[in-house]
Amino acid sequence: MAQQLQERAELQRSGSTLPRMTYEEFLDWADEDTWAEWVDGEVIILSPASLLHQALDTFLLSVLTSFVSFRDLGIVLGPPFQMKTGPDLPGREPDVIFVAREHLDRLRDVYLDGPADLVVEIVSPDSRTRDSQDKLHEYEEGGVPEYWVLDPFRREAKFYQLGEDGSYYFVAPDENGVYESAVLKGLRL
DSSP, X not given: OHHHHHHHHHHHHHTOOOOOOOHHHHHHHOOXXXXXXXXXXXXXXXXXXXXXXXXXXXXXXXXXXXXXXXXXXXXXXXXXXEEEOSTTSOXXXXXXXXXXXXXXXXXXXXXXXXXXXXXXXXXXXXXXXXXXXXXXXXXXXXXXXXXXXXXXXXXXXXXXXXXXXXOEEEOOOOTXXXXXXSSXXXXXX
């Protein structure tokens, strides 16, 4: 195990690419300190988060955890925790995931085997396309009922809800700028 950790660190420092691997191999390879995603057999090492990104993530995790815990709705998790929405879809590491009580059976030791009920991605300069396009399509295909894309650099928030036809629909905040979650009833931002 120590040798595996040393090899991983050397690969990351050198900028070398990791060998292609299955999702199961990725889960065996990664540890709880690994900030990476698995996409089509490739490991994508995630960049360190900025202070602004971390502050927003910490705030959201705190607010959502309090809301969910008070109402005993399920569990809220943050990185590094994987979510694999389907067998042919990537393993992602969202900034925030909410898993409803009735879906807690999807939780495994190191990943969520199926879609979360709500996923939040906080955009970083290098993740804008990945968060607003790639993951939007993946989470839609994987059946994530609600997806928020928060861009603190542009001061934008986009909210998507899965329709009965399995497609995401953009939901704008109301005339006062308030968004009401469809998944977390009563949560208004």
